[in-house]
Amino acid sequence: KAGVTQTPRYLIKTRGQQVTLSCSPISGHRSVSWYQQTPGQGLQFLFEYFSETQRNKGNFPGRFSGRQFSNSRSEMNVSTLELGDSALYLCASSLGGQVGSGNTIYFGEGSWLTVV
């Protein structure tokens, strides 16, 4: 079956603009989380959604937000973009409930965002 799908794969935005990234989880997966990857900070957790509710949140400013739809697809939005928001944004999905062997976390290929 198809893996985690993220769109768009690449995009360039200007400082001050906003951006929306989309994620379609693996079929049957109900939990979706988002991560930011940069050379300086590595992989950092943004937030996690399950059944359209945010269950966990990382230490990012309020400019970073997300949502999940009834079909488990998710979007994240970054408003008032800053140069430091340039990063690879990764989406991950799992079945939901207790993560563990047999219910692990799979990543998509990511969306490369460049802010100029």
Next chain:
Amino acid sequence: GESVGLHLPTLSVQEGDNSIINCAYSNSASDYFIWYKQESGKGPQFIIDIRSNMDKRQGQRVTVLLNKTVKHLSLQIAATQPGDSAVYFCAENIGRGAQKLVFGQGTRLTINP
């Protein structure tokens, strides 16, 4: 705060040799750990995982060892191949059942022919 760190940022091994990638974690409450492989321009690819009630888990050519006493995790790759060249991350789930991974810095593994 919680963190997962790696002892070595780079590792170079000969093709066919075994490699060991190490990871230290700090959250004693974490009960689930995952190793990911990331190739250039791609997302992290699941390799193997282990729950805290286990010490060892084996997959195809890979073995993960967990030492909870010293909060140490390792990934062993047997008979390395050129395709094993990548950055390897250990991740610790601190979401108490839900998804919330804390990643290590990563180790770049290079396989020499």
